[in-house]
Amino acid sequence: MRVYIHIPFCASKCPYCAFGSFTDFSLVRQYFDALNKDLNHQLKEFLGTKKHIKSIFFGGGTPSVVGVKFYEKIMDLLLSYCAKNAEITFEANPNSAKLEWLKSIKNLGANRISFGTQSFDEKKLEFLGRTHSSADTFKAIENALRAGFERINVDFIYGTKLDSKKLLSSELEGIKKLKNLGVKHISAYALTLEQNTPFYAHKNYAKEAPILANFMIKGLKSLGFLQYEISNFAQIGYECEHNLGYWMGDEYIGVGAFSVGCVGKTRLYAHSLIENYINEPLFRKSEYLSDDEWSDERLLLGLRSKLGVDEKYIKNKEILEFLEKDKKILRENGRVFNKNFLLADELACVLC
Ligand SMILES: C[S@@+](CC[C@H](N)C(=O)[O-])C[C@H]1O[C@@H](n2cnc3c(N)ncnc32)[C@H](O)[C@@H]1O
Numbered sequence: 644m645r646v647y648i649h650i651p652f653c654a655s656k657c658p659y660c661a662f663g664s665f666t667d668f669s670l671v672r673q674y675f676d677a678l679n680k681d682l683n684h685q686l687k688e689f690l691g692t693k694k695h696i697k698s699i700f701f702g703g704g705t706p707s708v709v710g711v712k713f714y715e716k717i718m719d720l721l722l723s724y725c726a727k728n729a730e731i732t733f734e735a736n737p738n739s740a741k742l743e744w745l746k747s748i749k750n751l752g753a754n755r756i757s758f759g760t761q762s763f764d765e766k767k768l769e770f771l772g773r774t775h776s777s778a779d780t781f782k783a784i785e786n787a788l789r790a791g792f793e794r795i796n797v798d799f800i801y802g803t804k805l806d807s808k809k810l811l812s813s814e815l816e817g818i819k820k821l822k823n824l825g826v827k828h829i830s831a832y833a834l835t836l837e838q839n840t841p842f843y844a845h846k847n848y849a850k851e852a853p854i855l856a857n858f859m860i861k862g863l864k865s866l867g868f869l870q871y872e873i874s875n876f877a878q879i880g881y882e883c884e885h886n887l888g889y890w891m892g893d894e895y896i897g898v899g900a901f902s903v904g905c906v907g908k909t910r911l912y913a914h915s916l917i918e919n920y921i922n923e924p925l926f927r928k929s930e931y932l933s934d935d936e937w938s939d940e941r942l943l944l945g946l947r948s949k950l951g952v953d954e955k956y957i958k959n960k961e962i963l964e965f966l967e968k969d970k971k972i973l974r975e976n977g978r979v980f981n982k983n984f985l986l987a988d989e990l991a992c993v994l995c
Pocket residue numbers: 653659660661662702703704705734735736737758759760761798799800832833834835836837
């Protein structure tokens with residue numbers, strides 16, 4: 644079992660982002676009271692007395708904008724259900740995660756930290772509506788290392804209209820410096836224009852986005868970060884255990900407003916308005932996935948990552964044989980592995 648906990652607060656709202664978050668902090672206390680009730684209820688219902696949480700992910704929003712004292716009760720409770728060496732990640736923003744916050748969250752049991760950096764270029768940071776500088780990122784990494792974190796991820800966005808091979812080369816120079824400091828995981832996301840965001844109406848992506856994607860992926864690989872999913876790169880042994888769990892189809896509970904869980908083949912959606920969640924933290928809308936929907940999901944997630952996909956989820960065996968002959972995929976022990984994650988969507992389309 645895995646646990647996702649959503650913290651829907653951010654210091655400011657980035658114009659490209661569709662994640663559920665608000666800049667009004669007046670309901671933080673009530674939100675955490677509701678979060679505790681929700682978590683207590685779900686742990687009893689889905690875990691009983693078993694200690695088998697393999698990973699926990701506090702995502703957002705920006706978990707680091709909330710004081711550590713709010714996490715104490717939740718972490719106490721979660722740790723009593725954790726398997727040995729469970730991975731516990733907190734997402735953080737370079738300007739809100741100060742040394743004291745990082746030390747205290749580590750003391751509570753966090754063992755992985757993920758910073759939303761997005762870029763080292765000051766113009767691109769401004770364009771993305773970020774409120775930190777590249778110096779803030781280096782300071783935050785230094786602090787995370789001083790606090791004792793060994794597993795650090797840094798998020799980047801590329802493919803915006805400001806990006807070019809030249810700009811990405813300088814991002815890769817910065818990433819090389821992060822690597823020298825001890826960062827072992829990088830997430831590099833191609834910009835998605837999300838509906839209902841200020842970016843959606845504008846052509847804010849680079850015209851040559853596919854070329855830039857190949858360039859960024861090659862650059863990260865040459866720095867020694869192995870691509871284990873379309874947007875995720877790590878040194879061996881530093882992959883994100885929690886995300887691997889999602890892609891393998893493990894069960895997970897979602898706690899908090901906007902959260903989604905999946906138990907068996909049932910998806911569970913919490914309220915997405917904070918006020919509604921505070922009033923009804925246990926409310927869930929459920930959606931049962933049919934066998935076809937489940938198998939399509941396994942196919943797509945497997946083709947986007949190094950995990951590959953069980954052949955039983957592939958309906959079009961004729962195309963499978965053709966793609967194998969054409970060396971687009973690898974077949975081994977009843978599993979199919981994609982050689983180019985950028986083609987995952989197209990391959991999933993023809994194989995389902
Ligand atoms: C929930 S945010 C986490 C971190 C924290 N809130 C921050 O931004 O510093 C997760 C990551 O998703 C990525 N992201 C968000 N919106 C995106 C978009 N429209 N296109 C591509 N990546 C996006 C960003 O890299 C971001 O750091």
